[in-house]
Amino acid sequence: MELSLNNLGKGLYINGIWRAASDGKAFDVINPATEEVLATIADGSVEDGLDAVAAAHAAGPAWAATPPRQRSEILRRAFELMIANKEALARLITQESGKALSEARGEVVYAAEFLRWFSEEAVRILGDMSTSPSGDKHIMVIRQPIGVAVFVTPWNFPAAMATRKIGPALAAGCTVVLKPAKETPLTALAMASIFEQAGVPPGVVNILTTRRTAKAIEAMLNDLRVRKFSFTGSTEIGRVLLAQAAQTVVKCSMELGGNAPFIVFADADIEVAVAAAMVAKMRNGGESCTAANRFYVEKPVAEEFTRRFVDAMAKTRMGNGLDENMQLGSMVNASTRNKIAELVDDAVAHGARLCTGGKIPAGKGYFYPATVLADVANDAGILKEEVFGPVAPIATFESEAEVIALANDTEMGLVSFVCTRDLAKALRVAEKLDSGMVGINRGIVADPAAPFGGWKQSGVGREGAHDGLLEYLESKYIAVTW
Template sequence: MPACPQRRLTNRKEQRVETDLFIGGKWVPAESRFDVLDPATGDVIASVADGTVAHALAAVDAAAGAARDWAAKPPRARSEILRSAYTLMVERAEELAKLISLENGKALVDARGEVAYAAEFFRWYAEEAVRAAGSITTAPSGANRIVVVRQPVGVCVLVTPWNFPAAMATRKIGPALAAGCTVVLKPASDTPLTALALAVLLAEAGVPDGVVNVLPSRSSGQVVSAMLHDSRVRKVSFTGSTEVGRILLAQAADNVVNTSMELGGNAPFLVFADADLDAAVDGAMIAKMRNGGEACTAANRFYVEAPIAGDFAARLTARMAGLRLGPGADESTQVGPLVNEDTVAKVDSLVRQALDDGATATTGGTRPAGPGFYYPPTVLTAVSPGSAILREEIFGPVAPIVTFDSESEAVGLANDTEYGLVAYVYTGDLARGLRVSEALEAGMVGLNRGLVSDPAAPFGGVKQSGIGREGGHEGMLDYLESKYIATNW
């Protein structure tokens, strides 16, 4: 679909990205616009349309208008469209990676990894679209048949964060479309350009007008609340902080809206003395430094058994100190800037508090001078058990290390948090590994692995880390309602 040239971003690589709202298959301007910054420099890279409550309700109109036809489309037809979206995303992988790096700041190596991961959700749910199986059984009394069919929940509001602007969008859009739902995507205002690029891609893949709508907005609370209070909206899927998740859960209660919440994390990383230390350090680098630490799955607290704590800290320090900090767009960069000033200020504050409480920085620990929102890879030892850095999600390249003396102590320390998204365990004893994995209060566990995310696996947490699951077969079930039909024949 054509758009006015002045409403497109042209970056240094001549990549053009739409910057208006995408509603009902059309690019819609707004009276107000907001700036998107390059985290490497703080410079403005684009001006994006700022959606209002009126725009949000127009997007719901479009999604509701397209819902019946999309739900009625044969599963195979929906599958083929999602498969086309996967193919287009793979073809444009480098272009999308550079866009992510430009607006998010992450190193190109991480951005390329995100695009590959994000595309897989389209491929996986292209396969799952034809597997929304129901069931037919005989009632135990023999009086009737129990027929269960699965139907799309309806219009969905999808709210995504800035740290994985492509993957968090495709992880929600993929299963929603596979199930037969229509959506309004509200991307983070720090990183709206990737979501708008996905709108272009999905339209080219054959998604009908109104099935996917994209609404950038600085007034997130107002526009999302307005949509949740529209009776046509039947689901909200949110990835973000627990604080915001609580607000959305309260608002969703007003209309009893179906909810999926992937909220904050405070992942423990346990290393037992019998672990393969080289493998544990390799896993720590993945779990901590994927996306520069700006991930809900990032290892936040390192608990290492006392006999090997010094050796582990020394090896991790050497690896972290060897990482090259720089602009994400540079090929040689291994750690890019954090996304914005608030994020880097929070990381800096947490580290300074830990140091004031007696911790030692074996590498990093000091924010460099600007420009850009940089923080160096940092390892902290002798961290006080009461330090705020062990209680809050760091969301940066900082690894605080605490020692433990027994398995029960390690499990107790790991579970001493309101969060329960993911945990990591390294041990050479499989029985211990499985025993500890079962004892940990987390929705996911990486056992001798530093990476757990997989489009084919159910992703989600327990306690205040969320409700529901994304990915895997379970991810599509979150967008389907089960209808029971009692009948005889």
């Protein structure tokens, strides 16, 4: 079946069945580029969330006992279905998130790759065997699925954040409940259809769409059948959820906020640096936790880098993401757009120079243009907060030690970017940066085969790579003598 908005399930997906919310409530999904209603879908209750947990728990033993090769082949079929439905999925993502269609197509391919990667990892759940130092026994270690996993995903990558969690969970033999963002639930419902077509048994993947997120998540975290929780979102909400998960000692993975520095040294290839900066800043319209948030440029090249970067940003075409000619779509909602505008206005009021953009356009849709601010003071508020939009504030530095101190002066530590022709310098600086990932002379680091995650208050655990699979496995030590 080819996916489309018209044939998409509009209810909760629990135990392989599409159904309305238990109390009949529903909510509208809005197209942020037009402010029109896309669809009306079920607004799940606490009871619905617990029903989803019950379905996942009941399906758990059979799925855990399913041979790894069989789980692998199901994930591979899901990958193939995503690719076959790439255009329909991309249009759906654009309609509910506002992002440019080219960005949405890229997301579908990226999201699908997690299913292909973990289809291959499913058959690599390895154990260990050794002899104890005393020689009195053998030490056998096996790895088993942790159990029911609950996921909360954000609106900025509605497909990729789902597959990055569901892929390893299913590969490990876990069953899941996914609570997608209220702004972008339709992509999750499309994914439910894809998993169903791929052969995932009823109850293994459950989708809870709801605006009553806090109560539903609290109830599920307090349910002793839930043994794993993974959240992607803000650090503020992550702290609250970690505290709730602690009550039942649920194992957590948290991919939280970022405040990524983008460092341009004087010896950098400026053309390469500008190209990397455009990707690091403008991928997904800047609505990404890995987006470059603070630009630090060494003084000798600050003027040239700024001029060339401003020229590139000013040429960015903004409009309805469904228009093939647009490179920048709308922000996801009014509050996100308004926060961006407030940060820019505050920076200008405190002395920053507006080089391009900076004004909310008239008309429908939550649009904000590509914006560059120069002469930003190193203690400016816009350098302390995650902008989460197409805004690039530029500050300058004079030494390697100074810029490392500036880059590390944050509670976040997700990703950093470094541009220089000197590989030794790049690696030396990379080692000193307090972040879980570093991009050198490039503006994107994410890859399903690499461990994605941050230091400090940017998160706990890793997604992707073999590390991502291990998040859903428990080690069991068996002492044996023969």
